[in-house]
Amino acid sequence: MQVDEESMKPVLNRLRRAHGQLAAVIEMVESGRECKDVVTQLAAVSKALDRAGFKIVASGMRQCLSDDSGTPPMTQEELEKLFLTLA
Secondary structure, eight states, X not given: OOOOHHHHHHHHHHHHHHHHHHHHHHHXXXXXXXXXXXXXXXXXHHXXXXXXXXXXXXXXXXXXXXXXXXXXXSOHHHXXXXXXXXX
């Protein structure tokens, strides 16, 4: 399964945002910034990664539900595991 073209751009944007935010967290830790600031920025990284992951899972579900071949690209169990890994 691949992420469909419609979902790819927002997923990549969210992953790039998380990448930049994570670099900022590393810089903050290295420079001795206050814990509150570091945790706040780290929470933003987590949110960006979660949103990207849920977009990928939603794309997979849409493909499974719209597949006309009769064989879904992912089983229900596989989709459930994907959701649980994001929880």
